[in-house]
Amino acid sequence: MIEVKNISKSFEDAHALKNVNLTVNKGSIYGLVGSNGAGKTTLLKLLAGLYKQDRGEIFINNEPIFENINIKSEMVFMPDALYFFPQYTIKEMANFYKSIYSNWNSERFEKLKNVFNIDVKKRINSLSKGMQRQVAFWIALSTMPNIMILDEPVDGLDPVMRQKVKNLIIQDVAQREMTVFISSHNLRELEDICDHIGILHKGSIIIQKDLDDLKSDIHKIQVAFKTEIPKDFLNNLDVLYKEERGSIMLFIVRGNKEEVISKFTKYQPAILDVLPLTLEEIFIYEMGDVGYEIQNIIF
Numbered sequence: 001m002i003e004v005k006n007i008s009k010s011f012e013d014a015h016a017l018k019n020v021n022l023t024v025n026k027g028s029i030y031g032l033v034g035s036n037g038a039g040k041t042t043l044l045k046l047l048a049g050l051y052k053q054d055r056g057e058i059f060i061n062n063e064p065i066f067e068n069i070n071i072k073s074e075m076v077f078m079p080d081a082l083y084f085f086p087q088y089t090i091k092e093m094a095n096f097y098k099s100i101y102s103n104w105n106s107e108r109f110e111k112l113k114n115v116f117n118i119d120v121k122k123r124i125n126s127l128s129k130g131m132q133r134q135v136a137f138w139i140a141l142s143t144m145p146n147i148m149i150l151d152e153p154v155d156g157l158d159p160v161m162r163q164k165v166k167n168l169i170i171q172d173v174a175q176r177e178m179t180v181f182i183s184s185h186n187l188r189e190l191e192d193i194c195d196h197i198g199i200l201h202k203g204s205i206i207i208q209k210d211l212d213d214l215k216s217d218i219h220k221i222q223v224a225f226k227t228e229i230p231k232d233f234l235n236n237l238d239v240l241y242k243e244e245r246g247s248i249m250l251f252i253v254r255g256n257k258e259e260v261i262s263k264f265t266k267y268q269p270a271i272l273d274v275l276p277l278t279l280e281e282i283f284i285y286e287m288g289d290v291g292y293e294i295q296n297i298i299f
């Protein structure tokens with residue numbers, strides 16, 4: 001479990017993070033989205049215990065993370081810019097990790113050869129960017145981490161490999177209750193893997209939500225009525241957005257799906273469609289006034 005309590009972090013001339021709070025439960029995957037300079041990497045480095053916050057507290061499995069060797073031995077942090085020792089082969093790098101991670105699983109490392117399919121005698125620095133990323137996952141997953149902190153993890157991976165890596169992460173979450181924190185510029189990249197999403201904007205988390213709640217609670221409704229309807233029929237509805245295209249009206253409404261639909265069916269509409277909303281749309285409508293600014297972050 002990861003608990004971030006009211007943390008702030010500044011560098012000489014930049015307030016990178018301001019009063020950030022979040023919790024990631026054991027066995028869940030939290031996705032952090034944000035534009036360039038929002039503070040994502042700073043937050044990840046704090047979670048990994050590489051930086052110390054100016055204010056606030058960070059607990060991982062109920063212990064402060066900074067300079068905590070025990071917790072770090074159960075954790076993998078994968079930065080966006082990967083680093084491997086120069087001249088090391090995959091096998092040599094794996095042996096290095098084996099010597100420092102007590103839970104290293106050699107059997108798993110062997111099994112994952114079938115997924116990554118790269119010759120372990122190859123020097124890592126001679127591999128392509130995407131292949132180096134594969135090696136990083138190969139080694140990271142072989143350490144059997146309880147906590148994974150990933151900065152732009154699928155950057156450079158081809159679509160097939162992206163899916164394979166996501167499946168491996170999901171398997172570990174389901175089978176071993178691994179806890180994962182992922183940052184990305186791209187909400188779509190996170191949508192199919194995360195159960196919580198937070199948006200970081202200029203150093204503050206401006207919204208964070210459980211994805212299931214989010215999706216079940218907000219609806220896009222396209223409707224046309226045969227007859228005049230009372231002007232105040234919207235009064236009992238939590239309408240986030242409304243648009244009229246001729247006789248067809250489009251509503252984004254928050255609330256229980258059946259209850260919302262019943263408010264419309266009462267007036268016997270000629271057309272009533274409940275359309276799916278993408279996650280991006282949900283965030284934009286949820287964000288109201290800052291929605292337009294948010295579009296640049298999540299598309």
Ligand SMILES: Nc1ncnc2c1ncn2[C@@H]1O[C@H](COP(=O)(O)OP(=O)(O)OP(=O)(O)O)[C@@H](O)[C@H]1O
Nearest residue numbers: 011012014016034035036037038039040041042043
């Ligand atoms: N080591 C540092 N020294 C000084 N300023 C820093 C340092 N690291 C980050 N910053 C500043 O903190 C702010 C947040 O940077 P951070 O790297 O956390 O953003 P980010 O969301 O990861 O951005 P990107 O998506 O571009 O990687 C920026 O204004 C950045 O210039």
